[in-house]
Amino acid sequence: MRAALRDPQLLLALGLFLALVVAAVAGPWVWPKDPLAIDILASLEPPSPAHPMGTDDVGRDVLARFLRGARISVAVGVAVTLVGGLIGTVLGLVAGFVGGWVDVVISRVMDAVLAFPPLVLAMAVTIGLGAGLVTASVGIALTAVPWYARLVRGEVLRLKSEQFVEAAESLGVPRLRVLFKHVAPHTRTTVLIQSAAVFGYSILSLAALGFVGLGAQIPTPEWGVMITEGLPYALTGQWWIGVFPGFGVLMGVTAANLLADRARDLLDPYGELPAVG
Amino acid sequence: MTRVLVTRLLGALAAMLGASIVSFVLLRALPSDPARLIAGPLANEETVTEVAARLGLDRPLLEQYVIYVRDFVRGEWGHSYSAGAPVSTLFGQRLGASVELALAAFLIAASAAVGLGALATFRRGLADGLVRVVANAAMGTPPFWFGLLALLLFFELLGWAPGPGGRLGSSPAPPAATGLYTVDALLAGQWATFVDAARHLALPAIALAIAPFGYLVRLLRANVLDAARAPHVTVAVSKGITRWRAHTRHVLPNASLPTLTASGMVLAQLLGGSVLIEKVFNWPGLGSLVVSAILRQDYAVVQAFVLFSAAVYTSVSLLVDLAYGALDPRQRAA
Numbered sequence: 001m002r003a004a005l006r007d008p009q010l011l012l013a014l015g016l017f018l019a020l021v022v023a024a025v026a027g028p029w030v031w032p033k034d035p036l037a038i039d040i041l042a043s044l045e046p047p048s049p050a051h052p053m054g055t056d057d058v059g060r061d062v063l064a065r066f067l068r069g070a071r072i073s074v075a076v077g078v079a080v081t082l083v084g085g086l087i088g089t090v091l092g093l094v095a096g097f098v099g100g101w102v103d104v105v106i107s108r109v110m111d112a113v114l115a116f117p118p119l120v121l122a123m124a125v126t127i128g129l130g131a132g133l134v135t136a137s138v139g140i141a142l143t144a145v146p147w148y149a150r151l152v153r154g155e156v157l158r159l160k161s162e163q164f165v166e167a168a169e170s171l172g173v174p175r176l177r178v179l180f181k182h183v184a185p186h187t188r189t190t191v192l193i194q195s196a197a198v199f200g201y202s203i204l205s206l207a208a209l210g211f212v213g214l215g216a217q218i219p220t221p222e223w224g225v226m227i228t229e230g231l232p233y234a235l236t237g238q239w240w241i242g243v244f245p246g247f248g249v250l251m252g253v254t255a256a257n258l259l260a261d262r263a264r265d266l267l268d269p270y271g272e273l274p275a276v277g
Numbered sequence: 278m279t280r281v282l283v284t285r286l287l288g289a290l291a292a293m294l295g296a297s298i299v300s301f302v303l304l305r306a307l308p309s310d311p312a313r314l315i316a317g318p319l320a321n322e323e324t325v326t327e328v329a330a331r332l333g334l335d336r337p338l339l340e341q342y343v344i345y346v347r348d349f350v351r352g353e354w355g356h357s358y359s360a361g362a363p364v365s366t367l368f369g370q371r372l373g374a375s376v377e378l379a380l381a382a383f384l385i386a387a388s389a390a391v392g393l394g395a396l397a398t399f400r401r402g403l404a405d406g407l408v409r410v411v412a413n414a415a416m417g418t419p420p421f422w423f424g425l426l427a428l429l430l431f432f433e434l435l436g437w438a439p440g441p442g443g444r445l446g447s448s449p450a451p452p453a454a455t456g457l458y459t460v461d462a463l464l465a466g467q468w469a470t471f472v473d474a475a476r477h478l479a480l481p482a483i484a485l486a487i488a489p490f491g492y493l494v495r496l497l498r499a500n501v502l503d504a505a506r507a508p509h510v511t512v513a514v515s516k517g518i519t520r521w522r523a524h525t526r527h528v529l530p531n532a533s534l535p536t537l538t539a540s541g542m543v544l545a546q547l548l549g550g551s552v553l554i555e556k557v558f559n560w561p562g563l564g565s566l567v568v569s570a571i572l573r574q575d576y577a578v579v580q581a582f583v584l585f586s587a588a589v590y591t592s593v594s595l596l597v598d599l600a601y602g603a604l605d606p607r608q609r610a611a
Contacts, residue, residue, distance in 0.1 A: 008406065009406065009409065009410065012410070108291065108295055109295065111291070111292050111295055112292065112294075112295025112296050112298060112299045113295075113299060114292075115292040115293065115295060115296035115299075115587045115590060115591050116296060116299070116300075116583065116586065116587045116590065117544075117545035117546070117548040117549040117586050117587075117590055118545065118549065119549030119550075119552070120548060120549050120552070120582070120583055120586045120587075121299075121583070123552075123567075123571075123579070123583070124300065124303050124579065124580070124583040125303060127571065127576060127579055128303050128304070200417060204417065204419060207419050207422075208419065208421070208549075208553055211419075211421050211553060211556070212552065212553065212556060212568050212571060213568075213571055213572055214571060224419070227419065227421060227422050227425065230425065231425055231557065234425045234428055234429045234433065235428060235432070235433060235440065235441070236433075237433055239429050239433075242422070242425050243422075243425070243426065243429070245422075246418075246419055246422030246423075246425070246426070249417070249418075249419045249422065250414065250417050250418050250419070250422075251417075252417075253416070253417030253418075253419075254413050254414050254416075254417035256417075257413045257416055257417055258410070258413050261409070261413060261495075
């Protein structure tokens with residue numbers, strides 16, 4: 001713990017993370033303006049005490065939208081990490097532990113999903129399900145599944161030949177119990193580190209899908225959508241509409257990546273870099 | 278060597294086959310009905326059934342899949358109703374712009390990463406920590422947002438770069454040879470056209486290079502630290518060569534090889550990222566084609582792009598794998 005406090009990279013990551021969570025949880029209370037309230041007379045105002053991040057083209061308060069965007073990003077990040085992590089971990093556990101044709105089938109399917117650039121696959125899934133916040137999250141979670149499955153499968157294969165697992169099996173412990181009591185707990189570190197990276201990946205991908213019109217829809221205050229709205233105004237000098245939400249994405253993703261990076265060094269010196277695009 | 282070659286080829290084929298099944302399932306199993314989309318929301322049931330029959334949607338699934346793969350291999354990628362042209366023709370017109378952008382971005386990312394990675398690992402401590410933070414921030418920067426910042430600074434504020442309006446200003450397009458305007462202009466000796474094309478290329482290429490740059494720096498750093506631990510480096514240093522010489526002669530070459538294998542990963546970022554960057558800069562490549570197709574619900578284009586990018590991704594990974602095997606003798610025995 002004391003070592004962690006003297007680690008500047010870890011402190012920076014935790015600080016950014018805390019700021020993001022505080023903005024997401026407490027933001028809309030501290031700054032109770034309506035992120036959707038239109039005020040045409042106050043449109044395109046530069047940052048001022050009344051509107052610390054200015055107003056957009058129809059006079060909505062950018063700070064209120066920024067804070068609501070933090071809530072959306074954190075919610076989607078948590079959801080994707082939980083759903084993708086759970087499915088991927090279970091698939092990896094089963095593939096590694098059962099082996100045989102089950103392993104072959106699961107591994108081949110994961111390879112097929114990995115054959116696509118992640119963002120492109122998430123786009124395809126979102127289109128098939130109909131553009132929106134929830135469908136975009138499903139698409140992002142799907143692309144994250146094979147990363148977990150691969151890592152966990154590798155861990156299970158290594159653990160299966162450990163003596164304590166062999167001992168449990170030779171004592172007649174039921175196989176399911178061996179899997180969940182003796183093998184699964186040891187994959188926790190790997191899964192946690194991967195989850196930090198996936199959290200960042202999902203914030204970035206959600207913004208990207210929103211930017212091309214596949215994620216949250218206008219006028220939802222999602223960061224990627226807000227950057228799209230700000231794009232034409234960047235050419236005429238109203239920079240605040242698109243620049244602030246980008247800082248939000250940068251903050252969230254960098255915090256997650258730094259955390260994953262540092263945690264890997266501290267907890268798992270032999271871990272490989274995750275395949276996060 | 279032959280065995281490795283065959284295994285890798287079979288692996289790539291299996292991945293492509295899997296990818297084609299995945300994109301076929303996405304195409305057919307998901308709730309949106311392609312016949313309804315093409316016929317339009319006002320068409321009656323009869324018209325929809327007719328369109329479905331014309332698209333072959335009434336045949337057995339397995340037959341549909343075989344036709345789907347056959348058409349893709351033949352280059353018959355469907356018809357874009359919004360552009361009124363075959364998808365393959367549209368792709369052909371726009372491929373050059375995307376390839377030029379991706380190559381430029383890759384060159385920028387790789388050279389910046391090698392420079393910074395070499396520095397960071399030679400001078401540990403502050404420089405190293407700083408480079409790590411920069412690399413992480415680069416990976417966390419939404420590329421389309423970086424494009425917006427670059428436009429704000431270099432176009433709106435400083436006026437150094439041209440606005441987001443395609444590949445050329447007033448110059449005519451150079452005679453087509455490679456489809457890359459900068460290269461074509463040089464080949465034709467048109468210096469003014471080259472400068473024009475390079476000026477238009479600069480900002481989008483840098484914006485696209487940001488994420489792969491961060492990824493490559495991190496990877497190179499990890500590989501350098503790994504290579505520096507090798508016994509032959511310790512021997513070389515204890516024999517009295519300078520640390521810099523050990524770094525450049527014995528560590529960097531060994532560290533750059535595993536970094537090469539990451540190029541497949543980098544390409545994935547370029548393929549996905551170019552969709553976003555091309556929208557920001559109105560770059561007339563595949564990415565902006567896909568984005569406008571999304572907005573017009575012209576899904577033949579998007580579906581072709583999805584499978585196309587899987588094909589490109591898999592083949593580049595294969596090529597990199599084989600190059601790695603050829604360069605590293607230890608891989609041949611494996």
